[in-house]
Amino acid sequence: MEHDQRTSFGRIQMKHASGRLRLARWGVFCVTALFLAASATIATAADPIKVAIYDHSDGSARGPKNLRKVLSDTEHFECIKVTPEEIRNGALDKVDVLIMPGGSGSGQAKKLEESGRERIREFVRNGGGYIGICAGSYLASSCYDWSLNLINAEVIDRAHWARGTGQVILSLSPEGQKLLGNSEPEVEVYYGQGPLLGPNNTEGLPPYESLAKYKTEIAKKGAPSGVMPGTDAIARAPYGKGRVFCFSPHCEVSEGPNFMVVNAVLWVSKNEDRNVPSAKEPKTATTKKEAPAATVRAGGQE
Numbered sequence: 253m254e255h256d257q258r259t260s261f262g263r264i265q266m267k268h269a270s271g272r273l274r275l276a277r278w279g280v281f282c283v284t285a286l287f288l289a290a291s292a293t294i295a296t297a298a299d300p301i302k303v304a305i306y307d308h309s310d311g312s313a314r315g316p317k318n319l320r321k322v323l324s325d326t327e328h329f330e331c332i333k334v335t336p337e338e339i340r341n342g343a344l345d346k347v348d349v350l351i352m353p354g355g356s357g358s359g360q361a362k363k364l365e366e367s368g369r370e371r372i373r374e375f376v377r378n379g380g381g382y383i384g385i386c387a388g389s390y391l392a393s394s395c396y397d398w399s400l401n402l403i404n405a406e407v408i409d410r411a412h413w414a415r416g417t418g419q420v421i422l423s424l425s426p427e428g429q430k431l432l433g434n435s436e437p438e439v440e441v442y443y444g445q446g447p448l449l450g451p452n453n454t455e456g457l458p459p460y461e462s463l464a465k466y467k468t469e470i471a472k473k474g475a476p477s478g479v480m481p482g483t484d485a486i487a488r489a490p491y492g493k494g495r496v497f498c499f500s501p502h503c504e505v506s507e508g509p510n511f512m513v514v515n516a517v518l519w520v521s522k523n524e525d526r527n528v529p530s531a532k533e534p535k536t537a538t539t540k541k542e543a544p545a546a547t548v549r550a551g552g553q554e
Contacts, residue, residue: 300330301521302347306388307333308363315353315385318504322513328528329517336363339371348521349381352388354444354502360391361398369400376402377492381520383513386446389498393447394454402496403489404457408448409479416472417444420501422485428463431519432486432512433533439509441485443470446500448483460489460498486512488519495520509533 303323307316316333323329334343334350344350350372352360361369376382382402384392390413393399395406407413420443424434448466451459462484469480485500497520503512514531518524 300326300328301349301517301523303329303331303349303351303517304334304344304347305331306335306339306350306352306360308336308360313353313355315355315502315504318506319351319353319513321506322504322510322530323517325528325530328526328530336360336365336368339364340368342371344371344375344380347380349383349517350375351383351385351517352391353504354386354388354446357387357390357447358396358398360387361396361400369398372400373402373491376494376496379493381495381497381517381522382491383497383499383516383520385499385504385513386444386502389449389500390447392496392498393449394452394457401454401457402491403460403487403498404452404454405447405449405460405484405487405498406452408450408483409475412473412475412479413447414445414473415475415480416470417442418470419443420470420480421467422464422501423467424464424486425462427461428486431463431488431515431524432509433515433531434509434512435533438467439464439512441501441503441509442505442507443501446485446502447498448480449485449487449498449500450483458490460484460487460496462487466500495522 305316305319307313320331323331332347364372372382382392390396390407391400392402393405393407394401394403419440422439422441424432424437424439429435429437464484464486466480466483466485469477471477471480486498488495488497490496497516499516503509511531511533514528518526518528518531
């Protein structure tokens with residue numbers, strides 16, 4: 253009898269020990285699975301943001317060259333050149349952000365053709381990011397028959413779009429300061445005949461948010477004075493599931509402020525919380541800048 257009880261008790265102990273072993277193994281499996289999942293998430297978050305920079309030139313265009321320098325941090329950005337033909341053939345399916353640089357807005361539209369323009373709209377509508385600089389902002393607007401209609405903005409004083417070039421001062425909104433990373437409410441930039449943006453009333457498009465306005469002006473070539481101050485220089489808006497960001501002036505030139513372009517890329521790609529060194533405002537004080545004639549050509553609408 254005692255033997256039978258000891259045998260039964262031993263079997264119970266073995267059963268419990270086996271159960272504990274299975275639980276321990278299951279615990280190790282769960283911890284390992286969680287670790288692997290976390291590692292995968294971290295790896296995904298650290299992947300470079302894929303940026304397509306439009307260029308229909310023979311490689312001589314200065315805007316794309318400047319942008320590649322601004323986004324040269326390969327840990328965070330992977331830049332590729334895209335031509336109009338490549339956009340029509342689906343190249344945007346493989347990137348996170350498209351930048352349309354300076355040049356000619358109508359010229360870009362003509363090169364893209366309607367099918368290419370629709371590819372861009374589809375890309376942003378489905379969650380992609382669009383940044384327009386000067387000509388690229390003309391293209392993004394909603395006031396020309398060749399516009400992309402990505403942002404509910406008209407171009408003020410279209411008759412004098414070629415109003416000249418030079419240094420101007422922008423007044424940043426509080427949100428503009430925060431998003432663009434500028435410590436001061438004003439910043440000096442190079443203007444190269446970009447659009448003077450104002451609200452439009454295009455059906456189906458939400459209002460845009462102004463992040464900076466022109467405080468000073470360029471009024472050459474017969475353009476009337478007093479028109480440019482107070483118009484919008486930098487703006488952002490949603491479009492479908494994607495985001496649109498427009499720079500009228502040239503923040504990508506060597507004199508900067510380059511970090512604003514980096515912050516725009518982070519915002520349109522929905523990575524605004526990402527810690528990128530080149531997104532930080534330089535700590536060194538800058539003196540009055542000269543117009544960077546050697547780094548960008550005057551462009552604009554035509």
